[in-house]
Amino acid sequence: MKVRPATAEDAEGMAAVQNEIFAAGLRKTPRDIETIVRVYLQREDNIKCTVAENAEGRIIGFQSLTYARPDNPYGVAEGWGIIGTHVSPSAARQGVGSALFSATLEAAKAAGLENIDASIGADNVLGQGYYEAMGFRTYRTPEGLVCKVYRVG
Numbered sequence: 552m553k554v555r556p557a558t559a560e561d562a563e564g565m566a567a568v569q570n571e572i573f574a575a576g577l578r579k580t581p582r583d584i585e586t587i588v589r590v591y592l593q594r595e596d597n598i599k600c601t602v603a604e605n606a607e608g609r610i611i612g613f614q615s616l617t618y619a620r621p622d623n624p625y626g627v628a629e630g631w632g633i634i635g636t637h638v639s640p641s642a643a644r645q646g647v648g649s650a651l652f653s654a655t656l657e658a659a660k661a662a663g664l665e666n667i668d669a670s671i672g673a674d675n676v677l678g679q680g681y682y683e684a685m686g687f688r689t690y691r692t693p694e695g696l697v698c699k700v701y702r703v704g
Contacts, residue, residue: 554650557600557613562587564610565602568639575640577677591615591635598632599658603647612638614651616658616667625670626693632659632667634701636681643677652685659703667701 557565562584569582591600591613598616605611615635619627627633634655638647659667669687671678673695687699 552606552611552645552647552650553604554601554654555604557592557602559588559592561602561610561613562592565591565613565637568610568612568637571639571641572637577640577675596620598662598664599655601651601654601658603638603642603651605642611642611645612636612647612651614648614655616655616662618662619668625668625696625698627668627670627698628666630664631700632662632664632703634667634669636669636678648681648685656701656703664703667703669699669701671697671699673697 566582566584566587569578572578573581594617596618598618600615601613602610603612617633619629619631619633621629623633625633636648636651669682671682679697682699685701687701689697690700691698
């Protein structure tokens with residue numbers, strides 16, 4: 552497995568990962584390439600977006616880290632980081648998430664973040680378990696979400 556910064560050329564593979572997650576019933580909506588570019592690759596509040604490739608060069612997961620801006624949709628405190636993790640179901644339990652988080656944590660430290668938020672659907676038990684395994688802890692539970700924090704420093 553290779554972990555590296557995401558580029559615009561990765562948008563199709565990143566969309567494929569999210570659509571595999573959707574097809575497995577673990578995501579509420581599918582994604583298209585244009586949305587991937589807008590949401591993950593061309594955000595002005597982006598800190599880092601990282602992809603994981605398998606031995607054949609296929610993207611099997613990605614993770615994004617952005618700055619929490621005022622009035623963000625998750626209600627995260629301004630200046631925190633907001634993380635999003637997406638791993639193909641076919642690559643689950645193979646260390647993809649751990650490898651991605653290692654790169655993201657480095658970026659968080661370099662950006663001077665003190666806290667990273669993961670806002671996870673209350674019904675997403677797999678996602679909650681992943682973030683717990685990475686060291687995130689629940690700090691609030693607004694309706695429909697479980698919000699976990701990782702204390703960087």
